[in-house]
Amino acid sequence: LTQPFDDTELRAAYGPRLRELRTTHGPECPSPDALLAAIQGEGAESVRLQILDTAMQCGACRRDLALLHAVSGGSTRAAQVAARRFGWQRFAPLAAAASILLLVGLFGVNQWRQRTQENTMRAANTREVSLISPANASSHGEGSVTFVWHPVAGALRYTLEVDAADGSVLFSAATTDTILAAPLDNVIRGAHRWMVRAQMDDGSERRSEIRVLGLK
């Protein structure tokens, strides 16, 4: 029976394709201004789709897009929007609970307590994954490397990822624990990056900072 690819395997297997993309622009490539507008969600959807479809098939455009996305505050703003959304969701049940208190008096107290507890648990889930070791920019020789991070409330499992400088995945492993000894003997030597992603019970994903890992 053929086993399907999981998300991490699919990304890792697609890596060589990203490295093969041509590294100079062609006549069909969108302009830098068009790339910036597209990644910021400006203009008609059909135009943005066309621009991004073209850009994702060109290594030079992909590199330009990554630069424009990062320096224009792409993910930072998205995270702020998500945080604001979460903030509203967090206070909505409290407001509802307050109304219940006013309407039904003491009967509402229990309900309010339960909701507050739920909110506290949800708040814990918003934490990013906090890494413990190895330290940033540490170097390692042959043998396995042990990665450790703090647990995140509500995480179902964690995925450790070691990436090359171009973002392609060199090693990936999933665990429910917060420690993982990774056999990196077959990983190419050099300066790589590593991070941990937590798959949350609400279907979302939390990420750690990215640390540099040297393999000698």
Next chain:
Amino acid sequence: MESGQDRISSTIETVVTRFRTMVYSIGVRRGLLDADLDEVVQEVRIRLWRAGKAGKELDELGSSYVYHVATTAALDLLRRRRAYGAEQTEDVEERSELPAEVPSPHEDVEARELAAQIDAAVEKLATERRVAVRMHLSGYDRDDIARALGWSEGKTRNLLYRGLDDVRRRLAAMGISPRRAS
């Protein structure tokens, strides 16, 4: 006592260092190169220096100002490159990342064939799913995709997961499965 120029330099270094760290952590998974970011950061440093000399209070500048300066600097850099063909020069930083050990020719061919088969499966998707899947495989997360395409979180999730499912099904139908360590 710290002179005016020293104070400007020190403020700029603090702002630029913080900015570079944050931007790098965002961009590295999506294909951002050190060399590109360094060029932009250097330009930001120069523009902030000029602003400081012109009397702007750098301590009071918000992060949105720095992002604005960096975005303008990046656009200028990319326009210049395209105008003068500078992108065709070899990037020394990229070369320094070349691995000391490489996979065997056989493994390399297999990996490239598999990547091409995945790409062929992605190519067959309808446009919306194709773009979502390509952005995802290039390192962009759901929030990035939703914002760029103006889609709701639900629509993005739906199109992305259905697109990935289609790709998996096509690969499975061709008998292609991941190599997993036993």
